[in-house]
Amino acid sequence: MIKTEVIVGKLRLKNPVLVASGTFGYGDELIGTIDINKLGGIVTKSLTLKPKVGNPPPRVAETPCGMLNSIGLANIGVDKFINEKLPLLRNFDTAIIVNIAAKRIEDYCEIIKRLEDTEGVSAYEINISCPNVKEGGLEFGTNIEMTAKIVNATRKLTSKTLIIKLTPNVTRISEFAKVCKEEGADAVSLINTVVGMAIDIKTRKPKISTITGGLSGPAIKPIALAKVFEVFQNVDIPIIGIGGITTWEDAIEFMIAGAKAIQVGTANFIDPNTPINIISGIIRYCEENKIEDINDIVGSIIVETFPH
Amino acid sequence: MIKTEVIVGKLRLKNPVLVASGTFGYGDELIGTIDINKLGGIVTKSLTLKPKVGNPPPRVAETPCGMLNSIGLANIGVDKFINEKLPLLRNFDTAIIVNIAAKRIEDYCEIIKRLEDTEGVSAYEINISCPNVKEGGLEFGTNIEMTAKIVNATRKLTSKTLIIKLTPNVTRISEFAKVCKEEGADAVSLINTVVGMAIDIKTRKPKISTITGGLSGPAIKPIALAKVFEVFQNVDIPIIGIGGITTWEDAIEFMIAGAKAIQVGTANFIDPNTPINIISGIIRYCEENKIEDINDIVGSIIVETFPH
Amino acid sequence: MIIKTISTILSNEPVGENIYRIELLSPEISTASKPGQFINIKVSENLDPLLRRPFSVYNVIDDRIQIIFNVVGKATKILSSKKVGEKIDIIGPLGNGFNLNDDFDTALIVAGGLGIAPFPFLTKILKEKNKNIISLVGARTKSQLVLDGFVNVNTATDDGSYGHKGTVVELFKLKVMNNDIVKTPSAFKVFACGPIPMLKAIIELCDKLNLNCEVSVEAPMACGTGLCQGCAVKTRDGKYKLACKDGPIFNSKDILL
């Protein structure tokens, strides 16, 4: 029996495979279609204080081995989530990680306050890295002081595991991870989407209504992996790896590079069973390689030289 | 007859399609295989003052819709280029843009001095953005003061068109483009490769000897396009677009986003005829859309809102 | 209930200029499908094209499901070259389907271009329900008209090569004005599918004539299953609905194209 449990902050995950925010609804969409209980955890769609209708269409476009999105954080708002979704999710034997987005520090705090009063939240993931909203979003995630302030403020409000979701659209992501650690975050998840763009050459209009959007999918996997390794090498904080993970081999790559857990995003759109297949693939890999504890994979990269 | 000439700084290109540095050797490799005279121009492999043997293997690895490379600027050095390659290249009816890399400002300057004494160089492209060498490379390209200094110093040495090649591995590429303009550069070319990584899960070793490498190919096209548009919107300087261009449709996308010319890189590896095919594709597009001058495409994007 | 299955291709044939029809063996999805729903196809095992592609259920025949498509890009090109016997990964049935419980005697089907896709199946079910059917089908030219599975058909072609010369919207105007529809609008229900400009025009006319109308709306999709919120369609109250879950069939009164 392979030991698959991993610990991220105070959070025990029965296995390291989570589903990424915004790619699995609120966790209820696929009830009956896939076996939710097998997941290491669910990260919810980003919740804001008030409901948001999101950006005008077109919101998605395919690019080579990837996709652009500009959903604009369309969501039902934290209250409706608490009342209508959380009661359902509580019944599942999986971690519920609530992803939070806001335009102002006070709003991040208010959302956490409301969630602290309820049952069933396993951890928070703070989204400071959405490229598709005018305020907050990337402006926070590319600003190191703002990042520090948000972590500091939210940390004070909860003893639950606090995960900060970082953007790759910065020169040195490890500086951001460092600040997160200093301000008391339990973990970082990386990466959110990469700013990208596509144009319809017939109409000469952008394929996404907000002109640029967030690039996700296999195309960004090498970028995400480099960011995970950069943080792993430079900052002593648990990492949740995200970006283009589609197969169990991809997941193993991220774990070898230093990720304690991983999230599956865009791949859910292609096959909602991807996370389940990844879990069994990882277990098979452990068996074949005589690895008894999945944690032994984490950061097991063999390097001779060092990157610059 | 479609007018295909574009002007970048003082450089007249008979058409906007160039081949990117490091993906076409010194321009002599494919003599006889493709019709060099049809190209808008050739950008040479990066030249350094002294010859460089480059990085240890493995130097390349495929990733989803892309590839990683860490060639480490293997090149014959500027003197050998002047003596052995330039005499050949001069015979072709195409622009010869010499790409220059160095570890120190003085070396950039020395290379230009040597090239200024010869015939046949149409323009310089200054590479301050190679992710695969320990010194120089990315350290220069992610540092705004250093960027300013290099442009300033090289600008003084030549009246030829000076193009600065920028890296996407920064938070705001337009700030770098702005500094280039202020210091007298004629144009910017973007993007160089994106830092990326891949791991062999059997050996747990990186697939590239330097651990991280530069990601290129169709995977990065949306990223490159967003960077081109960011600079086009914010800085009044001619842009040469690079990144994942594989078809004429890709080239048109870059031109609509604001690129005056484009470079074909990785696609040359798959089909060395790509640049020629792109040129005829662009001309066909102009004919079908009754565009008489190719310059009318440049920056013709139709946007209703503005990106954030 | 969403069904994901590896289905065998039973036939793949050109049925018009650049138009192909594929028949797939899929007992589960066939049984579960309603007219107006769609399936989402992964056309390649590799990562390019990456996302599934949505196609209306063109018809259901016993344990087989049919789709019809235009070759417009890389996924449809790959689909058109699939051989009989090859396997293909499909998810379905997705979306809401047409509402046939309204009180109407006559269905007025309006299809533009590949907007024909959902109607052979709808026609079959309407016939079972003993409804009257009037079909208006438009295409650019005769070779792109595929009329199998339609009944009581009036056609329009842009170049006049077959039927009325002009658009299906003009045909709609002609038929509606020469008919008793304007007098007894409640007896009629319009079902429309086609390009956005055509749907806009039809909706405007139905608004004016106070006709009950459902349209099938195409929006770029990433998941097809409500996960991504990508397929937003604007509603008249300034919010959005999802083409893949709340649609692709919408009542014309609800949306703003």
Added chain:
Amino acid sequence: MIIKTISTILSNEPVGENIYRIELLSPEISTASKPGQFINIKVSENLDPLLRRPFSVYNVIDDRIQIIFNVVGKATKILSSKKVGEKIDIIGPLGNGFNLNDDFDTALIVAGGLGIAPFPFLTKILKEKNKNIISLVGARTKSQLVLDGFVNVNTATDDGSYGHKGTVVELFKLKVMNNDIVKTPSAFKVFACGPIPMLKAIIELCDKLNLNCEVSVEAPMACGTGLCQGCAVKTRDGKYKLACKDGPIFNSKDILL
């Protein structure tokens, strides 16, 4: 001269466990090819897999060219499922090929695993040149031995299922020591192809015995035509050569694996 052509697949058949042989119609490349050279194949029109894949010229028969390959990843999987009559985009012949102008009477061919690939063609040309040939072929197990086109063959399998039980390197040692090779090394030339550890061992032995030896080296490649500098192979003087242009055939004295 590099030739890029769209070639028709004339046959594609399994010839061993997970091993396929494809025959391609390509008069231009067939005529131009020499043993040891390779062709570079774009296995899909789509962007995944992106890069071409290199395969040794296994044999040339009139206007046809053959390759043989192991299914190891996505490109070789796609190749293995190609049907007769399908077209495929190839570039070739690439690389330098074996040097047959050296002064030797007997060729000692050493192949490990799919390292057999360049040798049927080499054997054919050596026979034309009236050279003696001794072939040593190793594989993991019998079902992975493909001996067509070899002459005077000695085999080794890791599991002993056919021939000598052990590696082809051990077989090489046995043969070399029991032979007059050590006495008249200049009459012999070794041609080796296989995994890096095998080549390393063979090179070491040839160094020791002062045997003239050429090896075919595989390196990850992006272009195959000298454009990218990706396929570096270390040389004994601490520099690099390119497997695609300076190789893939190297004299064992020149390189450091």
